[in-house]
Amino acid sequence: MRFLSSVLALGFLLLLAGCGSPSTREAPSAAYRAMPASASASVRGDFAGSPGVDAFVRKMERHGFPPSRTAAILSGAQRKQSIIDLMNRQAPSRSSGPNGAWTRYRAKFLTDESISNGVSFWRRNESALNRAASRYGVPPEYIVAIIGVETRYGGFVGKTRIIDALATLSFAYPRRAEYFQGELENYLVMTQEEGLDPFTPRGSFAGAMGLCQFMPSSFRDYAVDHTGDGHRDLWHPEDAIGSVANYFSRHGWQPGEPVAVRARVSSPSEARAMKTGFDTRYGLGQLSSRGISPATSIGRVGQVSLLQLDARGGYEYWIGLKNFYVITRYNHSTYYAMAVHQLAQAIRSRKGGSSGVRVSSTW
Numbered sequence: 001m002r003f004l005s006s007v008l009a010l011g012f013l014l015l016l017a018g019c020g021s022p023s024t025r026e027a028p029s030a031a032y033r034a035m036p037a038s039a040s041a042s043v044r045g046d047f048a049g050s051p052g053v054d055a056f057v058r059k060m061e062r063h064g065f066p067p068s069r070t071a072a073i074l075s076g077a078q079r080k081q082s083i084i085d086l087m088n089r090q091a092p093s094r095s096s097g098p099n100g101a102w103t104r105y106r107a108k109f110l111t112d113e114s115i116s117n118g119v120s121f122w123r124r125n126e127s128a129l130n131r132a133a134s135r136y137g138v139p140p141e142y143i144v145a146i147i148g149v150e151t152r153y154g155g156f157v158g159k160t161r162i163i164d165a166l167a168t169l170s171f172a173y174p175r176r177a178e179y180f181q182g183e184l185e186n187y188l189v190m191t192q193e194e195g196l197d198p199f200t201p202r203g204s205f206a207g208a209m210g211l212c213q214f215m216p217s218s219f220r221d222y223a224v225d226h227t228g229d230g231h232r233d234l235w236h237p238e239d240a241i242g243s244v245a246n247y248f249s250r251h252g253w254q255p256g257e258p259v260a261v262r263a264r265v266s267s268p269s270e271a272r273a274m275k276t277g278f279d280t281r282y283g284l285g286q287l288s289s290r291g292i293s294p295a296t297s298i299g300r301v302g303q304v305s306l307l308q309l310d311a312r313g314g315y316e317y318w319i320g321l322k323n324f325y326v327i328t329r330y331n332h333s334t335y336y337a338m339a340v341h342q343l344a345q346a347i348r349s350r351k352g353g354s355s356g357v358r359v360s361s362t363w
Contacts, residue, residue, distance in 0.1 A: 210234025
C-alpha cells in the first residue's frame, strides 16, 4: 500500500498534530471559486517553472483534466518549507545493540488514556464496527487500534492542505518526487470522483487523509462508503472504519486466526543469530530445531515470522502469523504492527467480551 506509513517512521505520526478536520464537503474555497474556466495553461505562483510541472500538467489530460484546469490548481498551491524540513528529519536511526527502543515506542501508544479512549471510540461506533467486522471478517479491536495509532481516534488528523503537501513534495523535494507526483495525480482524480474542492481537504504533512490516514492512491483503491450516503469520506468515522476493514481484508486478513504469540527461546544467542522481522519466513519445525517455540498453542499454521523486539532489559521474541503480516501492509514496521496488536488486545480486554477471534492474550 502506498501509504504515509510506508514512507515515514510511525513514531513521527504524533507530529501530524491538528485538531479534527472540518468536513470536506463544505462550500468551495475562495481559491477554487477564483479559478477561471479558460485560465492559462501556464502554472503561476510558487511552482512556476519547477521541474516536472509541465509534464504533470500534460499527464493529467489522460484523466480528463484540461491543462488550464491543472495549471490553475497548481497555481493555487503553496510551497511549504516546513514540509520539506519534516521530511528531511525522517532518516531512521540505527543501533548496534539493545537500547530499549521497543519499550519507548510502545509507551507512545499503550497508555491508559489511549486504551480508555479506544474503548470510548468503540462504544460510540459499535454499530459501524460490527457491520464492518461482519462484512470483512476483521475484529473491531484491530480497526479501532489502527485509528488510535494513526490519529488518536480522529483527534489528530492533520491540518495541512493536501494540495500544498503533495505539490511541495512533488515539485520541491526531488528525492521522492516520482512517488509524490503519483499521489498528487491520484489526489486530483480523487477530488474529481468525489466532487471535492481540491483546496479543502486537510491532513498530514505528507498528504495522508482522514481518521485512518490513507494516501490518495490508497483512498482510490480501498476507501469505501460505509455510511451508504454515496460518498467515501475518511473524515467520517463510519467510512474510516469500513475502509480500514476493507484494506485488511483485501490484503489477506484471515478471520478467526491468531495475530502474534510470544516465543519461548531456550538459547538467546541462537535466536540473536537468526534473521528476524515481519518479512522472515520459518516453519515451526525449523524454529523448534533452534530452540524457539510458541508460548501458547497456535494450531496448525504454515510459515511464520520471527520477531525481535528491543525491550528494556533485553530482547523479546515473538512469532508473527499471517494476520501480523497483514497489519504491516499498513506500515512496513514490526514495531508498528506490534503496537497495533497490543493496543487492540488491551482495548478488547478493557471493554470486555469477545470478538470471536483467536489471538494471544499475552501483550
